[in-house]
Amino acid sequence: MTAFSTEGQSDPTVQPVPAAVVEQVDAADTTLSNPKRAVLSLGSNLGNRLETLQGAIDALEDTPGLRVKAVSPVYETEPWGVAPGSQPSYFNAVIVVKTTLPPSSLLERGQAIEEAFDRVREERWGPRTIDVDIVAYADVVSDDPQLTLPHPRARERAFVLAPWHDVDPDAQLPGAGAVADLLTGIGDAGVLPRADLELRLPE
């Protein structure tokens, strides 16, 4: 923490920096020198699903202050939360990133990527070219509806838990327990590994 001090201050025209500002700057510095680990879920069920998932991964890697550290296998999954047969199947994957962006900026970046891939928002859980959800950000827990952490429905979604477990078998969902146990609890029906397909970890 930077010390706030007026001691030895000889120039009376120099205003002391308010303690609140010092605190904010220190917090930003800490974030910059201390990247956080975040887990993102990617899903696509419109257009060229594999190409779009790869495009989103590459766009995330191109983000200043963000590096993609792991990319899961691809799963073909039944649309969750909607009537069976009412939508095309999804391709889903999970990536692990390290980032100096705070959670709100990471959300903004994900939403900008959704827009760049022409995502249309018409109905809840409607079909989409790309969905970027923040599953977890370090061990942050928040019930802010703009950004709920961990993602409130992640624990119910095998299309999130299965690929997450692949890239991190020891993963914990903050506040909910081991991903392995959550996955055993809900099962992996409707979530099929597509070993014939691959997403690249950007270089």
Ligand SMILES: Nc1ncnc2c1ncn2[C@@H]1O[C@H](COP(=O)(O)OP(=O)(O)OP(=O)(O)O)[C@@H](O)[C@H]1O
């Ligand atoms: N962890 C989170 N990740 C992404 N968006 C979130 C999160 N928590 C809250 N939101 C908010 O949810 C809003 C709706 O997001 P979106 O349209 O992607 O939902 P969805 O993907 O259709 O459904 P679901 O939230 O069940 O995955 C966003 O505008 C965002 O502010």
Ligand SMILES: Nc1nc2c(c(=O)[nH]1)N=C(CO)CN2
């Ligand atoms: N299989 C599958 N179903 C979904 C998905 C998804 O990514 N995959 N995303 C949703 C909203 O985030 C709603 N339903």
